[in-house]
Amino acid sequence: MANSRLQTEDAEAGAAVVLLSGGLDSATVLAVAKEQGFRCHCLSFDYGQRHRFELTAAAKVAEHLGAAEHVVMSLDLRAFGGSALTADIAVPKDRTERAIGEGIPVTYVPARNLIFLSIAMGLAEVRGAGVIFIGVNAVDYSGYPDCRPEFIESFARTANLATKVGVDALGAGRLGLRIEAPLVKLTKAEIIRLGAGLGVDFAETHSCYDPGLGGEACGRCDSCALRRAGFIQASVPDPTRYAGG
């Protein structure tokens, strides 16, 4: 492991807010933040998602990986309508990988990452955290504009302008609050290998957009398809409970 100087720095990494959905990406991000020595305040959202089972998964992951706190905030995005993840639109199934990569999918939730990051910023301010970790990924989710690095960088600047600490830091030529997106350029297989190496128990994580009542994955939505292919490509055993499987 690291030498004592590095360990001291690690212990002093301070507080971070980690956006934790309960999926395998954000579980891996939490493991990365812990590995870097952060005291992790995890934040999940109950936003009226069909796949609410992910909140149970998030709680397990937060506990297993030693988070300092797990805040679940209620936010009823169903008031807007407009997404298959919250409204009464069917979740697409059995799409090809090429179709998954094309355009903005109906499972897109309007402004979701913008909203989640903004609320994370509020929590970061109150907890004195200097970093927000988010598991966005521009490889598999190229259809979501709010998963791209340009968006993340612009958000960081805006968030710093929203607070006194941030304004003072910008004046001194740095960011008072940083946004870390450690998965942004990784493939699903690379994420799985990274998480496995850091002790993530993927059996605790949940990715399916349209799970059964007991949380079993449908195996056919875009999220299941990407996850399933990722485990195969990573040569890591897939612990997911699939419906009828």
Added chain:
Amino acid sequence: MANSRLQTEDAEAGAAVVLLSGGLDSATVLAVAKEQGFRCHCLSFDYGQRHRFELTAAAKVAEHLGAAEHVVMSLDLRAFGGSALTADIAVPKDRTERAIGEGIPVTYVPARNLIFLSIAMGLAEVRGAGVIFIGVNAVDYSGYPDCRPEFIESFARTANLATKVGVDALGAGRLGLRIEAPLVKLTKAEIIRLGAGLGVDFAETHSCYDPGLGGEACGRCDSCALRRAGFIQASVPDPTRYAGG
């Protein structure tokens, strides 16, 4: 009034999201948006504020000024703690105007405008609105970093990067979604005169941070002090019901 060409443009102004707190600033902003010909989708937040009476005020204002819709979103910011507006910290009373202008007050809600604008952005996307109106003001609330024009401009850029429509517009050198802050450089007296001229019924609005059970204003918090002084300076009769008044 305007000529027919302007009227045609007005009728085609399209949809706007208006952040409506129920205070006199946002009521005036709604009147401005209506005057400019927008179909107004008003958005209020039930965020655990002590002065929840403002939501009743917002509903009255939205109806009176002919809003197309009034969405109230629940969002429990009390989970964070840290503000006198949501937590169990006393609301300061009887402060001088100078003291009100100094530093970040305890009534500051962490990242509030960032969060509210982000959610407004989600609603704008679903309703096809090209503009978000917000009643921020950099004169009376100079202690709030998220009321300044630099923040609003940076948010607009970030919000455009979060959506496909916005990214395409930025590529063409313009903003797909604009943020309008028509009060940003006005004094409270100027806002009151503007609203009065546009038919706002200020008796319907609510500003007090610490109201009585029937919604009567305390007359002594920072918000009451600024409002009271504004009516006097504007030479407009103050219709506010003050406690014991």
